[in-house]
Amino acid sequence: MAQESLHIEPGLKWYAIRIKVNRERDVEKHLRDLRLEVFQPWMRARRRIGSKFNWVQVPLFPGYLFCQLDMVLSGKAARYTPGVKDFLVFGSRLAEVGEEIIAALRERCPNGVAQVDTVRAKPGDTVRINEGPFSGLEAIFEQKLKGSERVAVLLEILGRQTRIVLPSETIARI
Numbered sequence: 001m002a003q004e005s006l007h008i009e010p011g012l013k014w015y016a017i018r019i020k021v022n023r024e025r026d027v028e029k030h031l032r033d034l035r036l037e038v039f040q041p042w043m044r045a046r047r048r049i050g051s052k053f054n055w056v057q058v059p060l061f062p063g064y065l066f067c068q069l070d071m072v073l074s075g076k077a078a079r080y081t082p083g084v085k086d087f088l089v090f091g092s093r094l095a096e097v098g099e100e101i102i103a104a105l106r107e108r109c110p111n112g113v114a115q116v117d118t119v120r121a122k123p124g125d126t127v128r129i130n131e132g133p134f135s136g137l138e139a140i141f142e143q144k145l146k147g148s149e150r151v152a153v154l155l156e157i158l159g160r161q162t163r164i165v166l167p168s169e170t171i172a173r174i
Contacts (some may be wrong), residue, residue, distance in 0.1 A: 005061065006089065006092055006093065006094055007092055007093050007094075008071045008072060008075065009071070010071070010072040010073075011070060012068060012069065012070050013068065013069070013070075013071070013096050013097075014039075014066055014067070014068045014096065014097040014098070014099065014101075014124070015065055015066070015067055015068075015069065015084075015087055015088070015094055015095065015096060015097060016061075016064050016065075016069070016087070016088040016095055016097055017064065017065055017066070017067050017078065017084055017085075017087055017088070018063060018064055018084070018085040018086045018087070018088060019063060019064065019065060019083050019084055019085060020063075020083045020085060021062075023082075023083035024040055024059050024065060025076060026060060026082065026083050027065060027081060027082070027083040027084055028040050028065060029103065030081045030082060030083070030137055031065075031067055031078060031081055034074065034077055034078065034081070036067055036069050036074060036078060037067070037068040037069075038065060038066070038067050038068075039065070039066040039067075039068075039102055039106065039112075040059065040065040040066070040108045040112065041059070041060040041061065041105055041112060041113075041114055042057040042058065042059060042060060042109070042112055042113045043057070043058060043059075043060045043113060043114040044056070044057060044058075044113065044149075045058045046169055051135070052103060053131075055138075057068075057113060060076070060114050061150065063068050064088070066097055066102060066105075068102075075087075080156065084146055086108065112136075117174075119144045119151055119168045120170065120173050121141035121151075121173045122141065123141060123143060124140065124141065124173075125140070125141045125173050126138055126139075126140060126141075126173070126174045127139055127140070127141045127153060127171040127173050127174060128161070128171065128172050128174050129155075129166065129170060130170055130171065130172055131167075131169060131170040132166065134155060134164070134166075137155060138174065139153035139154055139155040139156075139164070139171070140153060140154040140155075140161070141153055141171070141173070142154055142163065144168065145165065149167060149168050149169075150165050150166060150168060151165070151166055151167075151168045151171060152164070152165050153166060153171065
């Protein structure tokens, strides 16, 4: 990005910054060291680590983070932070992110972690189990269990419906 050709307005504004893969935490630390406000929303996801599936935090917007700065005063320092690729631009304008968007994201991300509801099924929906000993079988969705990332489904075993509790990401609505 050639900053000389971009239209830059003075003042404290939020911008989306493109960053290198897996450098989110490094870039966030460097920008905070420059005394800039940074917002990097995360979400929980299950990843295979060795032979197990574990919960890890991954960026909600991979390859991007939000930074509030005055481009005239701090733009160059932020741009040349290790791990930063570029600022997001549309044509010849830097893409500003509205304060209301950042506020809405922060509201949905207590402690910086998004509360993402992965269960799209309603009670009574038919779902397919995708992992574990019941993988490939169909079941009836009963409910999402409060305070956890698990669901209850009804699986027909030996002619009876049996209630089984599973991690929510192991089912998919049919």
